[in-house]
Amino acid sequence: MTFKFTTAVGTLLCAAAPAFADKAAVLDNYADIALAKYTDSLTTGQSLLAAVNNLTENPSAEALQAAKDAWLAARVPYQQTEVYRFGNAIVDDWEGKVNAWPLDEGLIDYVDGTYGGATDENEYAVLNVVANPSFTLSGNTIDASDITPALLEGSLHEADGVESNVATGYHAVEFLLWGQDLNGHGAGAGNRPWTDYASGDACTGGNCDRRADYLTAATALLVSDLEWMVAQWQDDGDARTQLSADENAGISAILTGMGSLSYGETAGERMRLGVMLNDPEEEHSCFADNTYNDHFYNAVGIRNVYLGSYTRVDGSIVSGESLASLVAAADAGVDAEMRAKLDATILKMLDMKIAAEAGFAYDSMLERGNAAGEALIMGGVDALIDQTRSIERAVVALGGNAIEIEGSDSLDDPEAVFQ
């Protein structure tokens, strides 16, 4: 039950500014960039799968590190796709399988004693599928003797209707590669030994074969999910078809994606919440300590969608008619303000990224009383909130013109927007 009407960005129905830019061309380019981003996510995901296969077949410290490196690389294009989520239902409905967080990792594998047990919210917080070939879930006996993609997505993901039972996607794979980060607010990520994938007596953590099966199944599932999303953005794909079915609704989808990712998701759920709770587990990538990159590439993705130009992982550029040109045609002042705000956000995010890469762990930034860390993160939060106001102004600038259909859907038939 996603309830969309607050983000359905309709506005002044009666405004009648003439269109100068070609909306169809803007939407084509937006879809082309989506295709390029998801294709880059797929190819880097395939590299991750190859590295995972090598790790499980020839376990070693080097093989584990190579898999971690492949995971980090795969996140770069994927985080830039998130700006497509909130405006495109087909992406939002699918996203939970691929990038859900935070997770109660005890569902998947062994955890430290300080993790705790089942909670009010989640009876299965310490189910430990790796260690248990058979268990009961919501009254049903589950045969998990073979750990397969079908088991993960069919029986385990969001088990018992609890969102933190994340059994699939990037963060499940992240946990299986890094393990829990037990450093609290100190520097350092999760430190899973490579021997968690070793065979025979060298195996640590128990059930190394089942852990390897889980890691392989989760990574293979991630790749197949990305293949599916790439197909949706091909010429006859559903995502592209839905987007172009109504030009004004399509333009509205772009702005909805930018605003929702800026404000509610990245500034709110992902950044401010962690600072407010001083909780090192409130990190988007809490096992790998890659959270600053998650935020940074979200901001990059928002900006490149507005400007209509994406630099691919091989360095080639996909660009064309942009939302920026459409906004500029309606109100050059709003476009200039929007560009300045997007640039300001990137610079604030860079401050955070540079400090993190120089050794100031994101965990430490979240620590109680760490004023410098709080300032770095809140600098990004404030910039995202600020750019959201400009996105709303862009909506108004295009209002009654670019956005009127979306607006009139919700205004003429309010019941429709609750479906």
Next chain:
Amino acid sequence: MRLALILPFCALPAFADVDRALDTHILPAQTELADTTQALADTAQADCTPQAVRPAFHIAYDAWISISHIQFGPLEDQALTLPMSFWPDPKDSTGKALARLTAARDPIVDDPDNFDDVSAAAQGFTALERMLYDPQPDADYACRLTQAIATGLARKSEAITHDWPAFADLMRSAGTDGNTRFQDEDEARRALYTALSTGLQFLHDQRLGRPLGTFDRPRPRRAEARRSERTLRHIQLQLAALETLATAMTDTDLTQTRTAFAEARQRAKTLDDPALQDVADPARRFKVEVLQQAVRAVQVAMINEIGTPLGISAGFNSLDGD
């Protein structure tokens, strides 16, 4: 300026009354919050036992619920939304944060100037409720923690209330030179409208939706403030506050909206289930579902009678994420 060019071509029938929303709703409710949280802090300083603090806690919590839907302005600018009240709390951050402070007998509770450094989940009404309604084995520390939370709530409320008159002036002067926050009158109206629509969404999806869960898997333990049995009270207070906001912010005909609010109010009033624990009883949960449907009817009426006539739609809100 932009809208000044556009508006003459429009036949907008009404003006949102930003002044009236500020003067009859937001500013008085803010003052009430500051006064009642100060009384709460004074009470806790005089006698920190749960029995002594509970009455003042209820009064101050009422004041917070009656203004908490105004999330823009000083509350957002000072990043105090979560420190005032941390709910929903799917990972029990409140329980964990309070347990950490208590286990360490953390002396920060004796340092009011720095207590706002602790986890937001340990600072607000949701944390204070735990202190007053859950067993507290360490009575001495619980006393000091209760006082620290109460004093912190008073300070935060004062800080927000202090900044509101200046922010109100920004809203009143929307569109004038130098006002970059509200660049035209519609931006001020949209802020109010977003608060109204987000408040109704929160009521429907969170305050009612979380405990309801599904018919097969109701979630009574997720009811807000169930320990103090305030769940239904929050719904009633928020309905009243949102109705005040809705009627203050527009001169448009609100027949459908008033009827829908009255229906929702009546449904809430006849619900004899203060903590919504009956959601798990198949024979009784339908009453909560009917209330939730009544809130949906208010949402629809709001679009028809406020959003459409004023030509505005809601902006982005904090519920847009996951």
